[in-house]
Amino acid sequence: MRSMKTVSALLAGFLSLAGTANAQGTINVTATVQVPITVTGAQDLNFGNVIQGVPSTIDATNAAAGRFDVTGSPSTGVNMSFTLPANLTNGGNNLPIGSWTGNWNTTATPTGTGFTPSGGNTAATTSAGGNLFVFIGATVSPGAAQALGAYTGTVTLTVIY
Amino acid sequence: MPWARRFPFLVLFLTCTAGSLRAQVGVVGVRDLAFGNVIPGIQTIVSPSDPVRSGMWEVSAQQGDRVRVRLTLPARLTAPGGSQMPVTFGNNDAIAVSDAPGATPVTFNPRASQNFRLVTSGRFFIFLGGRVTPAGTQAPGAYTATALLTVTVF
Secondary structure: OHHHHHHHHHHHHHHHHOOOEEEEEEEEEEEEEOOOOEEEEEEOOOOOOOOOOOOEEEOOOOOOOEEEEEEOOOOOEEEEEEEOOOEEEEOOEEEEEEEEEEEEEOOOOOOOEEEOOOOOOEEEEOOOOOEEEEEEEEEEOOOOOOOOOOOEOOOEEEEEO | OHHHHHOHHHHHHHHHHHHHHOOOOEEEEEEOEEEEEEOOOOOEEEOOOOOOOOEEEEEEOOOOOEEEEEEEOOOEEEOOOOOEEEEEOOOOOEEEEEOOOOOOOEEEOOOOOEEEEOOOOOEEEEEEOEEEOOOOOOOOEEEEEEEEEEEEEO
C-alpha cells in the first residue's frame, strides 16, 4: 500500500509537469559613458601672400598647417570627418583650394599619422590624457589673373566616438 | 525501490508519458541591447526595431502553442566602480514577431506579461529597446545589466 501511495504521488507529479514548460534566456544591456568631445580651432591654415599663377602648398606636417585641438575620453577611438571648401572667397572672387593633407597626433606636433581629409570618417585615437591634435594642409591655385585681395574659407572638423 | 521492481512497466509508462506530454520550449539570447557610447546629460534611445542595437531573443516552441512572455528588466546599469545609470523601458519598447514569412510584428509593453498563440510557426523573436539617461556628472566607463526573458507554454 505504501508503494502504491508512492506511485500515486509520482504520477501526480508527472501529470502536473505535463502540458506546461518554461524556459529563460538572458541578454546584457550595455552602455559606455564617454567624456563629451570638444573641438577647438587652434591655428588657422594661413597661406600668407600668394602670387598670381603660382600654386602654394602648406603640408599638414608644416608648422604653418591648420590645427584643431580635440579632447575626449582617454585612449579612445574616434572618427573624424571634414567639411572642406573648394574655394577661398573674396567677395565674388574664388581662389581654388584642394589637395588636402592631414596628420593626427596625441601630442601637439604634426609628426603623427597622415591621412587625407574628407567628408568620410577617418579613425584616430586620443591620448591617455584624452587629447588629440589634428593638422591640416592644402594647396591654393591662384589663376594668372586672380583678383588681388584677402581670401578666406572655413574648414569644419567633426569628431564622434 | 521495491515498488519499482513490482511495477516495472508502470515506471516505464510514467516516464514515457511525462516525456511525450511535456511541452517543449527554448529561449536563446541572441543579441545584447547595446546603447553604445553615451554622453553625460544626454538621453540615448534604442528602438526595438533597431537592427543592430536592439536586444534580441529567439524562442522555439511548437506551432499552436499558447505562450506567456515575461521580461525581467533592470532599473539601472552598473559600472565596475559601482556607479549606476538609470535605464527605462517604455510601453512600446518590445516587439514580438514570428519567423513565418509575412508575419506582422506585435509591439507590446515589456514591463507587462504578454500571451501569444503561435498560429503560423513555433519559432519567434523578441526584440527589446529602451533608453538610458546619464546624469550630467555621470562617471565615464562601461555600464552593464542583465535582461531576462521567461517564456511559458501553457
